[in-house]
Amino acid sequence: VIAVDKDYGSNGSIAYSLTSIRPRADPPLLTIDAKTGQLTLLRLIPPDWTGRQMDAVVLAMDGGGLSASATITVHLVSHDGPRFSASHYTASVSESAPIGEAVTTVEASSPNPAISLIYRVVSVRTLNSSAGADVPNWMSVEVTDSPFMLEFNT
Numbered sequence: 001v002i003a004v005d006k007d008y009g010s011n012g013s014i015a016y017s018l019t020s021i022r023p024r025a026d027p028p029l030l031t032i033d034a035k036t037g038q039l040t041l042l043r044l045i046p047p048d049w050t051g052r053q054m055d056a057v058v059l060a061m062d063g064g065g066l067s068a069s070a071t072i073t074v075h076l077v078s079h080d081g082p083r084f085s086a087s088h089y090t091a092s093v094s095e096s097a098p099i100g101e102a103v104t105t106v107e108a109s110s111p112n113p114a115i116s117l118i119y120r121v122v123s124v125r126t127l128n129s130s131a132g133a134d135v136p137n138w139m140s141v142e143v144t145d146s147p148f149m150l151e152f153n154t
Contacts, residue, residue: 086107
């Protein structure tokens with residue numbers, strides 16, 4: 001966190017402090033360096049806090065007693081992200097398959113069971129066998145003789 005004061009001398013010096021952290025943890029999870037404003041993690045994040053956020057109110061006070069505050073939102077994310085049950089999924093679809101028919105199931109799991117996974121298609125590519133390269137096809141996927149690839153993330 002950086003605060004700027006246009007005063008000179010002792011009135012221009014800034015001291016930082018944390019006035020509140022929500023949700024509250026005992027012992028605390030965060031501290032702030034009074035001189036630099038650097039937020040530091042004091043201990044490991046409890047596993048049941050993954051996926052939550054913390055709001056920390058930082059107070060910056062100059063040597064003359066004037067102050068300003070800012071709220072910092074810290075998102076607590078897992079260092080162990082979700083894992084797919086397979087590294088590659090393959091499916092065949094008949095030309096006569098009705099619209100809406102399930103083609104395959106993609107599965108992933110999270111090390112934290114309290115986290116809900118959201119699946120997202122991040123790319124769709126048709127495999128052009130004559131050119132030997134992937135050709136982006138972002139607008140739609142047509143049924144052709146060429147296979148196509150879907151890339152997912154969670």
